[in-house]
Amino acid sequence: MRNAAATALSAQAEPIAEPAPVTVAMGDGIGPEIMEACLRILEAAGASLAIDEIDIGESVYRAGHSAGITDSTWQSLRHNGVFYKAPITTPQGGGYKSLNVTVRKSLGLFANIRPCRAYPACIPTRHPAMDLVVVRENEEDLYAGIEHRQTDQVYQCLKLVSRPGCEKIIRYAFEYARAHGRRKVSCFTKDNIMKMTDGLFHEVFDQIAPEYPEIETDHWIIDIAAARLADTPEIFDVVVMPNLYGDILSDIAAQITGSVGIAPSANIGSNGAMFEAIHGSAPPLAGRDIANPSGLLLAGVMMLVHLRQPEVAERIHNAWLATIEQGIHTDDIHRAETSRHRVGTRGFADAVIERLGTEPETMTPVRYNADAAPVIAPEPLPQRVAAKTLVGVDVFVHATDTAEALAGTLRRNAGDILDLQMITNRGVKVWPDGLPETFCTDHWRCRFMPADSCPVNQSDVVALLASLTEAGVDFIKSEQLYDFDGKRGYSLGQGQ
Numbered sequence: 001m002r003n004a005a006a007t008a009l010s011a012q013a014e015p016i017a018e019p020a021p022v023t024v025a026m027g028d029g030i031g032p033e034i035m036e037a038c039l040r041i042l043e044a045a046g047a048s049l050a051i052d053e054i055d056i057g058e059s060v061y062r063a064g065h066s067a068g069i070t071d072s073t074w075q076s077l078r079h080n081g082v083f084y085k086a087p088i089t090t091p092q093g094g095g096y097k098s099l100n101v102t103v104r105k106s107l108g109l110f111a112n113i114r115p116c117r118a119y120p121a122c123i124p125t126r127h128p129a130m131d132l133v134v135v136r137e138n139e140e141d142l143y144a145g146i147e148h149r150q151t152d153q154v155y156q157c158l159k160l161v162s163r164p165g166c167e168k169i170i171r172y173a174f175e176y177a178r179a180h181g182r183r184k185v186s187c188f189t190k191d192n193i194m195k196m197t198d199g200l201f202h203e204v205f206d207q208i209a210p211e212y213p214e215i216e217t218d219h220w221i222i223d224i225a226a227a228r229l230a231d232t233p234e235i236f237d238v239v240v241m242p243n244l245y246g247d248i249l250s251d252i253a254a255q256i257t258g259s260v261g262i263a264p265s266a267n268i269g270s271n272g273a274m275f276e277a278i279h280g281s282a283p284p285l286a287g288r289d290i291a292n293p294s295g296l297l298l299a300g301v302m303m304l305v306h307l308r309q310p311e312v313a314e315r316i317h318n319a320w321l322a323t324i325e326q327g328i329h330t331d332d333i334h335r336a337e338t339s340r341h342r343v344g345t346r347g348f349a350d351a352v353i354e355r356l357g358t359e360p361e362t363m364t365p366v367r368y369n370a371d372a373a374p375v376i377a378p379e380p381l382p383q384r385v386a387a388k389t390l391v392g393v394d395v396f397v398h399a400t401d402t403a404e405a406l407a408g409t410l411r412r413n414a415g416d417i418l419d420l421q422m423i424t425n426r427g428v429k430v431w432p433d434g435l436p437e438t439f440c441t442d443h444w445r446c447r448f449m450p451a452d453s454c455p456v457n458q459s460d461v462v463a464l465l466a467s468l469t470e471a472g473v474d475f476i477k478s479e480q481l482y483d484f485d486g487k488r489g490y491s492l493g494q495g496q
């Protein structure tokens, strides 16, 4: 921690309230210069902040902390609850965990809010009417970071999706839409393929939507949704989606507004919030005074709204609009037809500061309702415990046999309780009645079900695994198959 004592950013204007404690990280690459520019603007606008500066990122990684953050730094984050963060560099190579993912998940920042708006009068874009907000789930999905190498040929990454996780993010999207007067919430999933995980996300969306009758809703399969978002983004308003899709699509959405350098992001949880630009540390631009600080500045505006300093947020946002409207542009958005002055990072901050108190003339000024409370992260509903019945087991086997030979070995050694029902390879059924054309790896999923539809228990599964091990079968994991309240809790797994 660089400053043990909090440093008050005293305002030129009368301070609005008790300074709000905020943890600040200057970041790596372009981070320090864009953060310095933003803090200058916030101070000049009258933000009332007590800043606690911390070190995270590349130097901390290189000092041997695999997540780029030290134990003592967590204390500042947990104590202050609000984190204003410049981008950091994740060193190349194995052994380094993503700091962003670690912070988001450790602090329970489940909602990632990324407004992506076009400013066609001053930043050229093919999508002048675009004004959408990506609400990305932040804690689940493939970002659990649970990966394994299982055989010579096959690696796996677990996709985990929970009902409380879906409820939190989907309710947040609706609450956000209501609080910001948005007319529609769209849900993007791939539930035609991932019927259980993405299917749950879609199901929860459909369950929650009727609680917001004034808001229009629709659901899109992610592939066509991505295509339409890149082509006609103006048809979308608020879009909510699982983690990986949200990560990718929010960058696309930001880029097509005109520059990835202008998009902010807020990460919101029940006990904290983190505000940052969506872009990275752009190492080639570092130290050259050419990076655009706008994404981080607009993240600061979102932070001020969250801290209930809406007047300051409004003053900065309108000064920023006036600056870009007057053609004062950093290199990334500088175009002969729309720009008047090319400025560096510092020059851009100076221009915004000069315009504090003014408003854009051709664009509509923003208004932040002084009475508006931040969107509250709703708690998920308590869930009833279902009746769970074990009905079989999938045994995953590492083998170089043919499907027929493997089936023979498994059937000879399975015992009396559980019968081999099918074998799939990468999800495609190869036994019984496989096709010779199917390419097979050394990773087989072998489904066992009770021989006579009789009840099965964990001891039967253990006995099966012991017997297969005895016979030299290299099983690498098992997944128990359950029914929940009589409803199948596993995919049929025939590649459909």
Ligand code: NAD
Pocket: 030, 086, 087, 088, 089, 090, 091, 100, 260, 261, 276, 277, 278, 279, 280, 281, 282, 283, 284, 285, 290, 291, 292, 293, 295, 332
């Ligand atoms: P990047 O976002 O840093 O850069 C992508 C492109 O956008 C580059 O051409 C860059 O010059 C441009 N760009 C980005 N920000 C800009 C700005 N403010 N002004 C003008 N142009 C800008 O992505 P990358 O190159 O893939 O990643 C670089 C590093 O950043 C990596 O170490 C990565 O891990 C890290 N990263 C950090 C965060 C974060 O801290 N939130 C997010 C993404 C990437």
